[in-house]
Amino acid sequence: MQEADGFSVLITGGGSGLGAGIAQYMADKGARVTISGRRVEKLEEVAAQIGPACAICVGDVANAGDRAHMIDTAVAHGGGLQGLANVAGNMLRGPITELDPDEVLDLMNTNVVAGMALTGLATPHLEKQGGSVLFIGSVHTRRAFPGASPYAATKGAVETLSQVLAAELGPKGIRVNCLLPGAVPTEINVRAGLASSDAENRARLQSMTAEHPLGRIGTPQDIAEAADYLMRAEWTTGTSVVVDGGLALGVTHK
DSSP states (O other): OOOSTTOEEEEETTTSHHHHHHHHHHHHTTOEEEEEESOHHHHHHHHHHHOTTEEEEEOOTTSHHHHHHHHHHHHHHHTSOOEEEEOOOOOOOOOTTTOOHHHHHHHHIIIIIHHHHHHHHHHHHHHHHTOEEEEEOOGGGTSOOTTOHHHHHHHHHHHHHHHHHHHHHGGGTOEEEEEEEOSOOOHHHHHTTSOSSHHHHHHHHHTTGGGOTTSSOOOHHHHHHHHHHHHHOTTOOSOEEEESTTGGGOOOOO
């Protein structure tokens, strides 16, 4: 494993949920983390909890200028760049008969294209120290949930993308992997209108507990542990790791 102490990593979507959890976990191990997102108050809240090891960069991953600024900020804060975690993303759901193609394309741009472009910008820095890229997929590629076709399509694309980039960037010493989380309460479901509040969102996911052989839904910490491994493991690339408490197995325990 690459040393955690001083490991410089850029985490998009770091103002809440999985991104914030990964940032806190890696910083606790000694990493120099840079978090990005669109809401300055959320980023500042996470940075205040982490301390001086965390820098923030306000911006939208779908904006080319903002992406360049994210890379520059992370390189300056960490004295280089060893890791990129493409965590930022949105959710869109609905019956296939009612989907707006423009909204689907916007989702594809945020969830797939933005991460591709950011990885391209990060590559010259990552290859200097044998770095890594992490994409966030989803259990949606392992288990079909009706009405989730737009989101599932973007996550399927990300998973395949990570394999292609692992083959492409391996000769540069860059590892690329994909982490597939299961049911973890984050703001993405609230933003998508699946719940009206964090409390309702948690209750909605808690109702799926019986579908998890391990008897509970997940936490950002569960995801962060796997993310840290995939970011720093030196002989792991082109793989997809499912962290879902067994949800993808499709069993229900009464």
